Amino acid sequence: MYLIEMFLVSLFLTLIIEFAVTWLFGLRTGKAMLLVLLVNVLTNPLAVLINWLCRVYLPEIVGAGIGKLILQLVIECAVVLGEAMIYRSFRRELQQIKRPFLLSFLANAASWLCGTALNRLL
């Protein structure tokens, strides 16, 4: 139950925030939103899985504090890079995507910051 919650809540929150950011970047058509959805379904569960596996197998290194933060940042960097490359490959099909790296960076930074803030609050 905890695992299902972990994956679904994370994906749901990420989608809300990334839809909002990509909307601001002009990705408002049906196909553009489908692209954002697929990009996140591709990267988010993978990122959550890697984070969880590291916590299960290496709790003394990444369980808390600076180790936990470094792990999250490394995973986020990989996600930013991966999503940016996918958005860039769609530049020809979707004219709205002008700066894929900036789009990916801002979308993921926003979702990470919101997630961290929510974790602190809840």
Add this chain to the structure above:
Amino acid sequence: MRKWMGMLGMFICFLFCGLSVKADVIWEPYEDSFYRNHWEECEHVDRSYRANGPGGEVILYESPESAKEITRWENSTSGYISFTYTDANGVVWGVYNNGDVRESGWMPMEYMVVVYDSISFAEEFADVIVEESGALDAGDYTEVYFYSWPGAEHAISMPIESYVPEYHRVFVDEKGRRWGNVSYYYGMRDSWICLDAPLDAFYELWPEGAPQRGEEIPEPPADGDWIVPGSVEENKAPFVALIVGGVVLVTALLLVILKKSMKK
């Protein structure tokens, strides 16, 4: 029909009576979802423990089956463990619950050392404590000091009410004074009174300090010997990885299809 209704009513009353008695006798961490689902497998402990984990700390997890970390206790931090649970691998987990979900969780009892208490005292001096019943000679006393064990610094002074405290076990301390073990007296459980000087506080009884009770705190386990609620989580890991891998593959395929459809 009326007879059946009456029996049903009696049965419901019986159920609720049972619950209220149980709630009155022991406190249970019902806020904890793992405890709620496994209360029949949990053992009542009701003692305080001190953290003594590897690397100078003990991690409190969401449950014995979840590696979600709730908080960490530095070694020497103590807390009240109400119940323990033994997992499939034989690891004993203790639950600490203070009503705040951000501070409550399960910890491996291997990393906890019991705080010396009346049970520890009874175990340590089992061979010199004798069975002997009697009642405190109240005399002129209007109040009495109740200690967790003979030599404990902390004591509670209680007024002598309508009946005098009764004891059923006796211990003679290093100075030859007799102590009586009182099972229950106005909410005080398993406490000791000095039968020869019931009005004396700790510093009057032990002006040079109390004798050492219990053993020294053992060295914490070596770093790297961490116990994690991994038995279940690790078993789930390949399955979870397989599902996520499947989702990733299908999504990647859908992205390729989307790209092709947009090219047309």
